[in-house]
Amino acid sequence: MKIRSGGHDYEGVSYVSDVPFFILICSTFVQSMSVLKMRLHGFKLEQLLVKFLQNCRENLSTVGVGGHFSGGGYGNMMRKYGLSVDNIIDAQIIDVNGRILDRASMGEDLFWAITGGGGSSFGVVLAYKIKLVRVPSTVTVFRVTRTYEQNLTNIVYSYQQVADKLPEEIFVRMTLGVVNSSVRTGEKTNIATFLTLFLGDSEKLLPHE
Numbered sequence: 001m002k003i004r005s006g007g008h009d010y011e012g013v014s015y016v017s018d019v020p021f022f023i024l025i026c027s028t029f030v031q032s033m034s035v036l037k038m039r040l041h042g043f044k045l046e047q048l049l050v051k052f053l054q055n056c057r058e059n060l061s062t063v064g065v066g067g068h069f070s071g072g073g074y075g076n077m078m079r080k081y082g083l084s085v086d087n088i089i090d091a092q093i094i095d096v097n098g099r100i101l102d103r104a105s106m107g108e109d110l111f112w113a114i115t116g117g118g119g120s121s122f123g124v125v126l127a128y129k130i131k132l133v134r135v136p137s138t139v140t141v142f143r144v145t146r147t148y149e150q151n152l153t154n155i156v157y158s159y160q161q162v163a164d165k166l167p168e169e170i171f172v173r174m175t176l177g178v179v180n181s182s183v184r185t186g187e188k189t190n191i192a193t194f195l196t197l198f199l200g201d202s203e204k205l206l207p208h209e
């Protein structure tokens, strides 16, 4: 049996096998989000959450929580709030004997395993109970690229000196790549891309320049 949520496993382990198999598609469970709703205390918050979930379905990627949460889950707010799994407070799993277990009945070792160790090695995760975090109404996002000809070496070096010292509201993700040079025709050059999310408006961000 293969367990699949979003189907985005990089190695295809949720849909590839050397022997005949069937797939349990969990993405239909995800549509309900009942675990999240159970945590709500006020009507307004519920409305907000329903809107948020609709928005998720319409605008976000198709990566599934089944694989994302059980594998750890990094994101652009992780400097301030940790990984996805740092915000999971309970889970439900069905084990090989058909028992439905929550955190208390599965024990801390199994809970630890399905919040970072990969869910399918241990059973089928039916639900995660997560703690939502508060995001400011205004955030600042930008993307900057610099090539070798644009002083990439010094900029990357400087980034490495400050990356871990910036306030935790600032997340700067740097990736390195190769592109066609715009200066030397027919040649390649290195490029660094800086993707940034700041939990606040640009006026608060600029003093950190």
Ligand SMILES: Cc1cc2nc3c(=O)[nH]c(=O)nc-3n(C[C@H](O)[C@H](O)[C@H](O)COP(=O)(O)OP(=O)(O)OC[C@H]3O[C@@H](n4cnc5c(N)ncnc54)[C@H](O)[C@@H]3O)c2cc1C
Binding pocket: 002, 003, 004, 005, 006, 007, 008, 009, 010, 013, 014, 026, 061, 062, 063, 064, 065, 066, 067, 068, 070, 071, 072, 073, 074, 075, 118, 119, 120, 121, 123, 124, 125, 126
């Ligand atoms: C476009 C894209 C963007 C991504 N961005 C990020 C990112 O920003 N941060 C990040 O951390 N990762 C990211 N990833 C990686 C992604 O989180 C992992 O590949 C994740 O495992 C995908 O989960 P899935 O449910 O979509 O995949 P699936 O292929 O459905 O599942 C992945 C693994 O989890 C198991 N599994 C799925 N559901 C369950 C369940 N209910 N119970 C038990 N086991 C289960 C599967 O059997 C398989 O082993 C990205 C991947 C892609 C393709």
